[in-house]
Amino acid sequence: MIRFEQVAKRYPNGHIGLHELSFRARRGEFLFVTGHSGAGKSTLLRLLLAMERPTSGKLLLAGQDLGQISTAQIPFLRRQIGVVFQNHQLLFDRTVFNNIALPLQILGLSKPEIAKRVDSALERVSLSDKGELFPADLSTGQQQRVGIARAIVHQPALLLADEPTGNLDPRLAAEIMGVFEDINRLGTTVLIASHDLALIARMRHRMLTLQRGRLIGDGEAGQ
Numbered sequence: 001m002i003r004f005e006q007v008a009k010r011y012p013n014g015h016i017g018l019h020e021l022s023f024r025a026r027r028g029e030f031l032f033v034t035g036h037s038g039a040g041k042s043t044l045l046r047l048l049l050a051m052e053r054p055t056s057g058k059l060l061l062a063g064q065d066l067g068q069i070s071t072a073q074i075p076f077l078r079r080q081i082g083v084v085f086q087n088h089q090l091l092f093d094r095t096v097f098n099n100i101a102l103p104l105q106i107l108g109l110s111k112p113e114i115a116k117r118v119d120s121a122l123e124r125v126s127l128s129d130k131g132e133l134f135p136a137d138l139s140t141g142q143q144q145r146v147g148i149a150r151a152i153v154h155q156p157a158l159l160l161a162d163e164p165t166g167n168l169d170p171r172l173a174a175e176i177m178g179v180f181e182d183i184n185r186l187g188t189t190v191l192i193a194s195h196d197l198a199l200i201a202r203m204r205h206r207m208l209t210l211q212r213g214r215l216i217g218d219g220e221a222g223q
């Protein structure tokens, strides 16, 4: 599903985001990417989203070469990916339902199809009865679940998350990680960038550790 082959990223100002990084992740895997601030976690996610291009090396996502992808192909690539941010970036003047529906409206799906998919996404994050509420009516943890529902509503093969539990207390953070595990169990590949080592260690998934742009560890967390 994901293949980094000696992928390096040097920014125009000379900063090195990644040094010749190599790893593979299979379809359906659940993996964490961890490392201190500046280690290269966001660079890795931005490369997968084709927001940045590798300076050298080869990066394949679902067989597509992201170093060669044309600008016109990028929207199609992103349809295969869902993204969850630390700050969920919900629209507070839209209902929960309409926040989640937004990506599907952009894709031009019919109203009944949108309703069906939004209901199913809400169910997957255990918020079935909250569609008509506004984000401000929800707790922080519930808002983050809405962010996850929005990220999965177009049924992406890959779900990326950048510090998705950064603002949450430990109990809520563990609960949100449980939501990611549920989604993964249904077949979606999940890659989460996080520096919450205590939480990651309890989950026993694969963990890639970055340090100053280099991969210094790849194994099951907590070992």
Ligand SMILES: Nc1ncnc2c1ncn2[C@@H]1O[C@H](COP(=O)(O)OP(=O)(O)OP(=O)(O)O)[C@@H](O)[C@H]1O
Residues within 6 Å of the ligand: 011, 012, 013, 015, 016, 017, 018, 035, 036, 037, 038, 039, 040, 041, 042, 043, 044
């Ligand atoms: N747009 C950019 N322009 C120049 N340098 C950048 C840019 N983005 C990241 N970098 C540099 O690349 C390196 C890796 O940064 P990156 O943001 O990927 O790390 P990170 O692990 O996500 O950190 P954080 O946890 O703070 O988000 C750092 O040295 C950073 O200064």
